[in-house]
Amino acid sequence: TRSDGTVMLPLIPGTDTKNQEYTVTITSPTSSPYAGAVMSSVAVGPSKGYLATLELSPRFKLAGQVVTSAGVAVVSALVDAQGIAAQGGTAALPTARTSTTTDAEGRFSLAVEAGSYNFRVQPPQGKGLPAFSILNKSVSGDIGGVLFQVPSARVLAGEVVDPTGRLLTSAKVSVYELVYDTDKTKRAELRASDITDKTGTFSLLLPATP
Numbered sequence: 001t002r003s004d005g006t007v008m009l010p011l012i013p014g015t016d017t018k019n020q021e022y023t024v025t026i027t028s029p030t031s032s033p034y035a036g037a038v039m040s041s042v043a044v045g046p047s048k049g050y051l052a053t054l055e056l057s058p059r060f061k062l063a064g065q066v067v068t069s070a071g072v073a074v075v076s077a078l079v080d081a082q083g084i085a086a087q088g089g090t091a092a093l094p095t096a097r098t099s100t101t102t103d104a105e106g107r108f109s110l111a112v113e114a115g116s117y118n119f120r121v122q123p124p125q126g127k128g129l130p131a132f133s134i135l136n137k138s139v140s141g142d143i144g145g146v147l148f149q150v151p152s153a154r155v156l157a158g159e160v161v162d163p164t165g166r167l168l169t170s171a172k173v174s175v176y177e178l179v180y181d182t183d184k185t186k187r188a189e190l191r192a193s194d195i196t197d198k199t200g201t202f203s204l205l206l207p208a209t210p
Contacts, residue, residue, distance in 0.1 A: 024038070024039040037054060060113070060143070061143070063108065063145070066149075074106045075124070077123045078122040079148070083117055112139050114139060120133045121150070129150045131205075156206055158201065159199075160202065175191045175204055191204075192206050
């Protein structure tokens with residue numbers, strides 16, 4: 001869109017006897033306070049035309065806090081929201097992604113579209129806290145008081161060797177969990193990764209529960 005909010009699109013026109021139908025998708029920047037939208041069955045005739053003004057609705061606010069299992073606030077944790085079924089108007093919007101970090105009290109605030117989201121929380125390194133996910137959380141309005149509690153951690157450690165038994169350095173070791181989205185689609189969710197050191201060993205910090 002231009003600075004005045006208008007846009008011009010070159011489209012294949014319809015004919016004198018039949019309009020050409022399009023679906024118009026408006027995707028707002030992640031920094032915008034306004035949600036995207038979808039307009040279905042927009043008819044275009046044989047000559048240029050003007051689409052009616054479309055007023056975007058505000059995004060919903062999702063606010064909460066990240067704490068440890070003991071209730072201690074987690075500062076500077078990354079909270080990432082990945083849209084999996086965003087809805088706008090009568091059709092699905094492209095999945096959106098936005099993120100933020102927690103403040104000195106472990107609190108965060110995200111502006112999101114209506115839909116379903118997977119949230120991934122990554123505590124700062126060196127705190128002994130594992131990354132974890134909250135899957136298929138539905139958002140249909142402003143939500144406050146969300147509490148993301150970091151699960152207790154377990155350490156998975158070991159060595160990587162080649163077929164001759166020689167220790168391998170700089171090998172990447174990743175652990176994934178098989179999860180299901182709202183549409184029952186299976187996918188691999190990254191839980192942790194590490195690079196083997198000069199002795200061929202790795203150490204992964206994993207949540208005790210999925």
